[in-house]
Amino acid sequence: ALRIPLDIWAPAPMSQGVPRTHVESLYVRVTTSGGVVGWGESFGTARPMVVAAFDNWIRRLAVGQSASDEELVPRIERMLLSLSRSGPLAHALAGLDIALWDIRGKLAGVPVSTLLGGAKRTHVESYASLLQYYGNPEHLKRNTARALERGYRQIKLHERTPEAVAAAREVTGPDIPLMVDTNCAWTSAEAEAAVAAMAPYKPFWVEEPIYPPEDFEALAKLRTTTGVPMGIGENATSLRDFRRMVTIGRADYVQPSIVKLGITATAKVAAEIEQAGSTCVPNAFYLGPAFLAVLHCIAAKDKDSPLERMFADFGATPFSKTVPVINGGVEVPQGPGLGADPEDDLIAQFGV
The missing domain is CATH 3.30.390.10 (Enolase-like, N-terminal domain)
Known part of the structure; x- marks a missing residue:
């Protein structure tokens, strides 16, 4: 670890x-x-x-x-x-x-993407996934601007108020995709008013607005009443639930977490979900081999989608020399397997 x-x-x-x-x-x-x-x-x-x-x-x-x-x-x-x-x-x-x-x-x-059927793309754009600033407008504005300065052209917030979304949107302008991850913030009864209040700021999607996240009927109702695109999936681990997100929940963006599913299940989810008309956006909030694994899954699936990238400064960044993120973009590794191995010195320094 x-x-x-x-x-x-x-x-x-x-x-x-x-x-x-x-x-x-x-x-x-x-x-x-x-x-x-x-x-x-x-x-x-x-x-x-x-x-x-x-x-x-x-x-x-x-x-x-x-x-x-x-x-x-x-x-x-x-x-x-x-x-x-x-x-x-x-x-x-x-x-x-x-x-x-x-x-x-x-x-x-060969690269993993080849084993998955062949890479459809060799470059993947990432979005800056800001951690939670608890609605502080100064922190939101400053760090949204910081993400744009570092080359990101898509941004995700972990916030729960319309004021927080408004603060970030003030910095991005109208054209930058701005996603909002609420981490299952509301009951189905609470969610409609909360999401509707964010709607004027045009969120690209609102992610996991409802607890429990398996309440797909409530998700579908929320999608219909607010008109806001919905993302869901990082807490699911069964193909059946992913199917129901689309057939019952009407999710626009389905987000399997590769550190909870692995490559085999993520690839199956992507193929089935995208055939059904939604977009699969595989999730990897972490920096290690999962980062590489999700790159290969995105490269191999039919629809392009962005890669989530935790937005922070780190004591060290795994794969910063072998698979760097530059101006928000990253090249899919072409070496055998995942394409790069973890750095021994980094494991020695930060291993616990």
């Missing part, structure tokens, strides 16, 4: 009851009997529970199996069905899945 300091040029936001002063990442390293190393990444916020999932269940089911078997992770998921369909065990399997795709690409000598 890595803990990398971050600076958002404002007081640290709270996350699960503590100030968020670091990016916490959980890397997964898999080595084959032939010495090929694959890297993955699991959702790191619940690190002790995810590590326990590896130690108590996954390791004994995965060791000795073929890394080339694309059904290995789905098979383990079925074997552990009472535990694996959501939560830390699902997140652990996602990291394993990413590492296995890295190995498969290295063994074949």
Whole structure:
């Protein structure tokens, strides 16, 4: 696991009851009997529970199996069905899945995007994902401007008030896509007034407005009554739920989290969701191997979509030399597997 300091040029936001002063990442390293190393990444916020999932269940089911078997992770998921369909065990399997795709690409000598059917694009634009400033207009305006100065042309807020959206929109002008992630802020009864108040500022989408996020009927009603595009999906782990987001929830943008699903499931979600008419925007808020994995998934799917990029200054930025984000854009790695390995010195410095 890595803990990398971050600076958002404002007081640290709270996350699960503590100030968020670091990016916490959980890397997964898999080595084959032939010495090929694959890297993955699991959702790191619940690190002790995810590590326990590896130690108590996954390791004994995965060791000795073929890394080339694309059904290995789905098979383990079925074997552990009472535990694996959501939560830390699902997140652990996602990291394993990413590492296995890295190995498969290295063994074949091709990028993961090639294994997924071939890259449709080699360049991906990213959007600056600002952390929460709790509606502080000074921080919002200053850091929205900072993102634009660094070359980003799409911006996402983690805010919950129309005043916060207005402050950012004042800086962006009318043409920059401005997304709003509310992290399941409201009940279905509360959401309509809250989202309608943001509508005059033309959010490109409002993300996860309702708790519980599986209330797809309420999401569809909210989409109809407000006319605001909806994004959802980072907390889902089943293809069935992703289907229902579109068929029942009328979601415009579906956002599977690769650190909770892995590459196998994310690619399946993207193919099915985009065939149904929505746009899949795979989510990777983190900086490690998941960043590379989501690049390959975006490159291989039919519709182009932007990459989420946490907007902060970091004590160190993984892959800053091998796969840099420049002016908000990034080139899809062309090397075998994910295309780059984590830096040993960074792991040594920030590993915990």
